[in-house]
Amino acid sequence: xxxxxxxxxxxxxxxxxxxxxxxxxxxxxxxxxxxxxxxxxxxxxxxxxxxxxxxxxxxxxxxxxxxxxxxxxxxxxxxxxxxxxxxxxxxxxxxxxxxxxxxxxxxxxxxxxxxxxxxxxxxxxxxxxxxxxxxxxxxxxxxxxxxxxxxxxxxxxxxxxxxxxxxxxxxxxxxxxxxxxxxxxxxxxxxxxxxxxxxxxxxxxxxxxxxxxxxxxxxxxxxxxxxxxxxxxxxxxxxxxxxxxxxxxxxxxxxxxxxxxxxxxxxxxxxxxxxxxxxxxxxxxxxxxx
Amino acid sequence: xxxxxxxxxxxxxxxxxxxxxxxxxxxxxxxxxxxxxxxxxxxxxxxxxxxxxxxxxxxxxxxxxxxxxxxxxxxxxxxxxxxxxxxxxxxxxxxxxxxxxxxxxxxxxxxxxxxxxxxxxxxxxxxxxxxxxxxxxxxxxxxxxxxxxxxxxxxxxxxxxxxxxxxxxxxxxxxxxxxxxxxxxxxxxxxxxxxxxxxxxxxxxxxxxxxxxxxxxxxxxxxxxxxxxxxxxxxxxxxxxxxxxxxxxxxxxxxxxxxxxxxxxxx
Numbered sequence: 001x002x003x004x005x006x007x008x009x010x011x012x013x014x015x016x017x018x019x020x021x022x023x024x025x026x027x028x029x030x031x032x033x034x035x036x037x038x039x040x041x042x043x044x045x046x047x048x049x050x051x052x053x054x055x056x057x058x059x060x061x062x063x064x065x066x067x068x069x070x071x072x073x074x075x076x077x078x079x080x081x082x083x084x085x086x087x088x089x090x091x092x093x094x095x096x097x098x099x100x101x102x103x104x105x106x107x108x109x110x111x112x113x114x115x116x117x118x119x120x121x122x123x124x125x126x127x128x129x130x131x132x133x134x135x136x137x138x139x140x141x142x143x144x145x146x147x148x149x150x151x152x153x154x155x156x157x158x159x160x161x162x163x164x165x166x167x168x169x170x171x172x173x174x175x176x177x178x179x180x181x182x183x184x185x186x187x188x189x190x191x192x193x194x195x196x197x198x199x200x201x202x203x204x205x206x207x208x209x210x211x212x213x214x215x216x217x218x219x220x221x222x223x224x225x226x227x228x229x230x231x232x233x234x235x236x237x238x239x240x241x242x243x244x245x246x247x248x249x250x251x252x253x254x255x256x257x258x259x260x261x262x263x264x265x266x267x268x269x270x271x272x273x274x275x276x277x278x279x280x281x282x283x284x285x286x287x288x289x290x
Numbered sequence: 291x292x293x294x295x296x297x298x299x300x301x302x303x304x305x306x307x308x309x310x311x312x313x314x315x316x317x318x319x320x321x322x323x324x325x326x327x328x329x330x331x332x333x334x335x336x337x338x339x340x341x342x343x344x345x346x347x348x349x350x351x352x353x354x355x356x357x358x359x360x361x362x363x364x365x366x367x368x369x370x371x372x373x374x375x376x377x378x379x380x381x382x383x384x385x386x387x388x389x390x391x392x393x394x395x396x397x398x399x400x401x402x403x404x405x406x407x408x409x410x411x412x413x414x415x416x417x418x419x420x421x422x423x424x425x426x427x428x429x430x431x432x433x434x435x436x437x438x439x440x441x442x443x444x445x446x447x448x449x450x451x452x453x454x455x456x457x458x459x460x461x462x463x464x465x466x467x468x469x470x471x472x473x474x475x476x477x478x479x480x481x482x483x484x485x486x487x488x489x490x491x492x493x494x495x496x497x498x499x500x501x502x503x504x505x506x507x508x509x510x511x512x513x514x515x516x517x518x519x520x521x522x523x524x525x526x527x528x529x530x531x532x533x534x535x536x537x538x539x540x541x542x543x544x545x546x547x548x549x550x551x552x553x554x555x556x557x
Contacts, residue, residue: 020387091306113314169314
């Protein structure tokens with residue numbers, strides 16, 4: 001721990017320490033914590049004819065859990081996010097492992113190729129993927145060319161499956177990177193020791209590599225889950241009228257539907273879900289490290 | 291000394307990697323191609339090759355306005371976030387600081403939570419305070435979003451500095467201020483710059499928070515989104531290509547700066 005105090009024993013007075021804390025924390029408090037608090041408070045009010053009635057009530061939460069249109073959409077979104085997480089882990093782990101196994105320049109190049117899409121514009125990725133899945137898109141062209149389809153099909157776009165595939169592709173780099181970093185941290189000596197003790201490649205993977213890479217894998221899965229959870233543009237762009245997710249419902253409350261307190265209540269539920277995921281992942285990772 | 295099983299596993303994962311990389315990059319190549327030539331019935335019409343969409347783009351006032359907004363928001367928010375990250379990192383590494391864990395949690399929140407929550411929180415807060423949404427709220431949104439990244443990079447560097455460096459500075463008679471100015475800051479400068487690069491890249495592409503806080507201002511991703519709803523035109527493909535080019539250049543520069551010396555070498 002670095003310290004700028006000359007004499008460690010002579011600590012600053014408690015009042016002074018509190019004052020310095022408040023100065024340091026002022027901006028994060030004002031710009032992060034207070035806004036989150038303000039929409040939590042808003043979720044306890046209700047809207048009537050586009051007017052917000054400042055009278056504490058749980059009616060928004062009751063409406064949410066009592067109305068299957070909303071609660072069902074929420075459960076459907078959770079399932080979708082779990083599917084996105086599963087699919088991106090299923091693809092991301094083998095890719096991270098393959099890159100980890102490479103050496104020298106090839107390894108660095110592959111890693112760079114895996115990471116660059118992280119920074120490619122989200123909206124651009126959506127646009128290009130939508131073009132690929134569409135009626136005249138690459139997938140249809142390839143299938144037509146191979147003679148598998150007689151005419152272009154619409155099955156790839158504007159449904160839940162399209163949302164799942166698009167999200168998995170967009171969020172895949174967020175999964176590959178933490179898994180690779182976890183693999184990278186495994187000391188080579190452990191792998192040599194495992195081989196020297198007579199373990200085969202599969203045993204070494206199952207008993208050494210996989211358990212030690214779990215923290216990164218959990219972190220990657222969490223990223224995919226949380227990012228998919230709040231995404232409201234992907235479902236709109238590739239999901240069409242059937243690709244409804246809770247993010248999209250929340251967004252509409254702040255636009256056309258114009259019921260801010262209800263939107264805030266749903267966002268509070270989304271926040272609680274994301275926090276639960278983060279805490280569960282943190283718990284799983286800390287258990288792994290023991 | 292590879293076993294056949296391991297060999298097979300490498301071939302299989304290699305195939306997965308190749309396919310996924312094609313899926314990740316093919317759309318990019320296609321939009322570049324589409325911005326230059328027309329394609330009909332799967333055939334590239336080379337005679338239509340033209341850079342005109344790129345030229346007309348520069349005379350499109352709404353694109354230019356979005357571009358200037360994106361640049362302003364990115365630079366202002368990144369500069370503010372970098373300074374704040376430096377101060378916060380110095381604070382949380384101070385041996386007598388209180389509430390470190392709590393403060394760190396708040397700093398990381400906008401990065402951990404779905405962007406829709408951060409965007410919404412700022413929207414509701416600005417509405418309650420009667421602040422009109424526009425460039426100021428966009429800057430705020432981007433700043434809290436990139437703060438976590440900037441903070442993390444400065445903190446990692448600060449933790450890696452040997453305490454003896456500071457002790458030596460004090461022993462040589464430097465004051466606290468001199469130690470900060472002549473010892474700590476020069477060592478942190480490159481981490482701050484790397485954090486700023488990464489933040490610029492993130493701010494340039496930020497879409498989900500921006501939707502809520504932009505008001506009637508447009509940033510480049512929002513402009514693109516609006517254009518995309520209309521349909522596919524060579525002009526959009528040209529803009530997409532330019533946006534991609536900027537993102538890729540920024541991310542490669544950042545990746546090269548982040549590359550730890552020797553870490554990826556043979557062991």
